[in-house]
Amino acid sequence: MHDQSRRLYDAARELRNAETPSAVARLLGVSPQTVKNWESRGVSLEGMMAAEEAIGCRSAWLRTGEGDMLTSKERRNQGRPPIKLVTPDSPKIVHVRSVVLTLRAGFTGVSSDAFEEDGDPFPVSQSWLQSNGFHLQDLVAARIRGQSMAPNLNEDDIAVIHLKSKRPIDGKVFAVNFDGEGVIKRLVYDYKRWFLYSDNPDQNRYRPQEASMAPNFIIGQVVAAQKFNL
Structure with a gap:
């Protein structure tokens, strides 16, 4: 089965x-x-x-x-509590560049410099970086806009994106270049096609969209999150 x-x-x-x-x-x-x-x-x-x-x-x-x-x-x-996703605590903290997922002309997705700054950098632990094999320069932090990914990622939550993780993975959450706009969605592979899927249960409002998978479509994978307003 x-x-x-x-x-x-x-x-x-x-x-x-x-x-x-x-x-x-x-x-x-x-x-x-x-x-x-x-x-x-x-x-x-x-x-x-x-x-x-x-x-x-x-x-x-x-x-x-x-x-x-x-x-x-x-x-x-x-009456069950919501899921809380947090980056691990550690005595040694480093800071990920906070950005707006607004894509500049000629976007290639090769580094965090492709995005505009968005306030203070986001703290993560050095041990978390090392345990996952990440390099600080390959990560950006972006604030969630809207409620399409609720309840897992709500508006104003912070998503940490690994810019080197561009291979699509069924069921994982990615930042993608959708018609020139940076959005965060779950990638779903069905009927030999890729779809952008929202976690929000209101599927009449947040309908799946077929993903183009054009060059530079995938910005990076969401590898951690910090929830606010619980």
Whole structure:
């Protein structure tokens, strides 16, 4: 059985007491055969979005198994605390350049100098850099704008981006050059295509967008975050 179907069944059983594939199909408004097909092919994007609404499990979790299973709405209903992502503490602190993800003409994505400064630099631990094999000059910190990646990354949270990590990875969060604008989205590979996916459960407002994967499309991978306004 596909891992995505296994997670779907587990969530439906835990959150909605749905014990059979037919019960899951009724929850999602699809045919039992569709649910059965997912067992070998994986759950479709439409199925994941339907599961967010009907079951309360995050579509990103269904896709990759990473992060919290529950949507922010379901978590509030159950009284669970939000996820808090922080950079590790260390006696020795270094500072990552804070930037605005506004892309200049001729952007090549080769260094942090391609971006404009945005206030004070962001502190991270030297031990964190060393344990991950990062170099300070290959990192930038950017403030999250908007709520498309909530609840994992809310507005005014800080994302640390590794500019050398440009290979797309299914289910991971990246900063990308979308029509000349730097945005932070989750990359999802489905039906032999790449999509930009928002973590916000309101998928009517934050719909997936197909990713072009043109040269310099990927700015870098989000490798750490600091949450504020919890």
